[in-house]
Amino acid sequence: MLQDGSQTFQAVHPITKDSIDSPHPSTPGKPVFIDVQFDPVSHKPIVLWGDVVQAFEDALHIRYNSRVVPFLKGADLNPLVPHRIAAMPEVVLDIVVRGNPVRTETASPQEKVPGTSPMSYQEQTGKTDNSIINTTSVIRRNPVYGLENAAMENYTHIDRPPTVSPSARAPQSLSTTTTLTSDVTPQPQPMGNIIPSRAPQGTSATAGTDDLTQIMFSAGQGGAKAQVSLGDMYKDGRKVHQDYQAAMDWYSKAAEQGDADGQRQVGYFYHVGLGVSKDYIKAMEWYHKASDQGNAIAQCNIGVLYYRGSGVPQDFSKAMDWYLKSADQGYAPAQHNIGILYYKGDGVPQDYYQAMEWFIKAANKGYAAAQDYTGILYHNGEGVTKDINKAIEWYKKAARQGDAKAKGRLDRLKQRGHTIE
Incomplete structure (x- = not known):
């Protein structure tokens, strides 16, 4: 069951075996909705083959596009009993049948709930917008799952569908912007x-x-x-x-x-x-x-943990070693962090010239924080000849990417009379 107590369904439609490879395949039948079962131990969504056969007496197998969806298997590679497949509520699966599809009393969610609106275009065609087909009605459920705990542990590859609504989580992103001013x-x-x-x-x-x-x-x-x-x-x-x-x-x-x-x-x-x-x-x-x-x-990121002493003793030298491994592969944030070590003299002698070399490598790859730092060094004349115009150009590159600190520096320079185009 989903968190809101509603039932989830697997949409399927029948297609005859003879028409699969036909140049003029028959039009698939109207979608039918099969109950999705959630195991009480693993909480994984599955469709029982017995429910499929109840809806289509001559069902042969289930397909997704041209691929046969296999029965879930245990550690011995034998199909689990009762037979089942992983549910995929976001798509409409094909039920391959021998001849003309025979439907039982299994009904769509709309047919089971009097007074509901007709099926939408997405539900009729299976072209969903990532939503799960649900109803709040109480419907017939399979009374006996026959699922064994030991077997359920073997199919951790079955995955649950997306939740109906986002749950309360941590913030979407963590701020990586730091206070980078010349003073x-x-x-x-x-x-x-x-x-x-x-x-x-x-x-x-x-x-x-x-x-x-x-x-x-x-x-x-x-x-x-x-x-x-x-x-x-x-x-x-x-x-x-x-x-x-x-x-x-x-x-x-x-x-x-x-x-x-x-x-x-x-x-x-x-x-x-x-x-x-x-x-x-x-x-x-x-x-x-x-x-x-x-x-x-x-x-x-290992270098970051050593730099900050998070979970390990703080060690600038080890941080440098890990940053170098990453930087040698061209990873711009690592190149930027090496520039920080030289800029501050953490674990190495303070060296603005070396800092500028590393900042430039990352800045030329479009890394905003390094572009901002390159502007700072030109602004202060650290490791390079002081050049406000070059500083402004680098600040602008960072600001165009949304770097708030670079924007602030440009605003202050503008207030002091510098031309900022």
């Missing part, structure tokens, strides 16, 4: 960019697609990259309600398969406390798993 000691950028698709290792998207149904299907079948992509969607609230717990669940599934982006994201969620309690020790453990595979973002 205030600047601080390092903490996490840097956490979006997997921008990581130096490449994209975590599924075959270059952002199609929710395809990603959900692939993730439900155990595809690690799709699981990370779906985690990203829940984290950002893109095409689904934002849900940090759901994001963490998907990242964890990918991480357990050894996916570096999934491991790094699990570490990040523990680092900042999204969907889980903040735990620097666990964050470090997951970052190390990802960094062992060369993940540059995880390497940078």
